[in-house]
Amino acid sequence: MTERAAADERVGQGGQDGEVADLIPMLRRIVGARVGRHPSAEDLVQETLVRVLAARDRIEPGMVEPYAIATVRNLVASMWRQEDRDQRNRHRTHDPGEPERGEDVVIASEETAAIARALERLDDRERRMLLAHEVEGEATSALAQEVGSTAGAVAAQLKRTRARLRVEYLLALENAEPPTERCRPVLLAVSSADRRRQREVGAAQHLLECELCSRLSQPLLDRGPVRDDETQVAITGDPDIVAARQAARDIAVRAGFSGTDLTLLATAVSEVARNIVRFADRGTVTVELLI
Numbered sequence: 502m503t504e505r506a507a508a509d510e511r512v513g514q515g516g517q518d519g520e521v522a523d524l525i526p527m528l529r530r531i532v533g534a535r536v537g538r539h540p541s542a543e544d545l546v547q548e549t550l551v552r553v554l555a556a557r558d559r560i561e562p563g564m565v566e567p568y569a570i571a572t573v574r575n576l577v578a579s580m581w582r583q584e585d586r587d588q589r590n591r592h593r594t595h596d597p598g599e600p601e602r603g604e605d606v607v608i609a610s611e612e613t614a615a616i617a618r619a620l621e622r623l624d625d626r627e628r629r630m631l632l633a634h635e636v637e638g639e640a641t642s643a644l645a646q647e648v649g650s651t652a653g654a655v656a657a658q659l660k661r662t663r664a665r666l667r668v669e670y671l672l673a674l675e676n677a678e679p680p681t682e683r684c685r686p687v688l689l690a691v692s693s694a695d696r697r698r699q700r701e702v703g704a705a706q707h708l709l710e711c712e713l714c715s716r717l718s719q720p721l722l723d724r725g726p727v728r729d730d731e732t733q734v735a736i737t738g739d740p741d742i743v744a745a746r747q748a749a750r751d752i753a754v755r756a757g758f759s760g761t762d763l764t765l766l767a768t769a770v771s772e773v774a775r776n777i778v779r780f781a782d783r784g785t786v787t788v789e790l791l792i
């Protein structure tokens with residue numbers, strides 16, 4: 502089987518991947534225009550498809566194509582950078598006097614400076630909470646007590662803050678001020694993998710039009726699956742029923758439920774938890790946001 506046929510087969514499996522398989526001709530055109538008959542051309546197409554498949558549940562359906570275009574452009578650019586670096590390193594091996602990995606040291610200090618600048622962009626409250634949790638290891642429940650909130654609400658806040666921090670970090674690293682008012686909202690929707698928000702802010706269209714956001718959306722999406730919208734509560738006795746009820750309520754609030762719906766959801770979950778205590782003795786309630 503040729504490499505190309507293998508790639509086609511891999512993404513062609515199953516009807517739901519059809520949309521991704523449809524990207525192949527376009528990606529080959531883009532790669533061909535940039536690298537010609539370079540031996541890695543087909544690898545670049547395949548790598549793009551793999552990344553698109555991996556990121557698919559983090560982006561709204563209309564964003565698959567802009568994301569694929571951004572991805573393939575990025576991969577081509579980093580391939581040229583890598584070849585350039587290899588070229589220079591080949592000379593370096595003949596010169597033992599030159600400090601090794603000097604380039605990495607410079608990159609590391611640029612990254613540190615970018616993190617500092619990104620942290621400055623957060624407001625005081627966000628920054629304090631994030632540092633207390635990530636650096637000092639303070640639990641969400643303890644933070645919740647301090648600010649008079651619930652652990653679920655604090656976790657949701659931390660998640661939003663991390664999403665913002667990633668955006669600000671990438672902007673700082675690029676030393677770029679976004680060219681339009683829309684850039685930050687789009688990047689934030691991408692960073693938080695919030696598909697509803699991505700639709701609301703017109704992220705798909707924006708990524709096609711905005712070169713900066715198209716480039717920055719990549720690292721934001723290459724982070725693997727998000728599991729922040731899931732809470733597990735071990736049920737071993739009556740107090741855990743309250744905890745399960747609260748966890749369901751917190752996630753439902755985040756999902757935009759209110760009033761009677763909230764009560765219904767919380768009641769349903771506490772019923773399940775109560776049945777666990779009564780009939781099964783112990784178990785686990787998993788509350789997950791499925792949107």
Ligand SMILES: [Zn+2]
Pocket residue numbers: 679680681683684685687707711712713714715
């Ligand atoms: Zn933009």
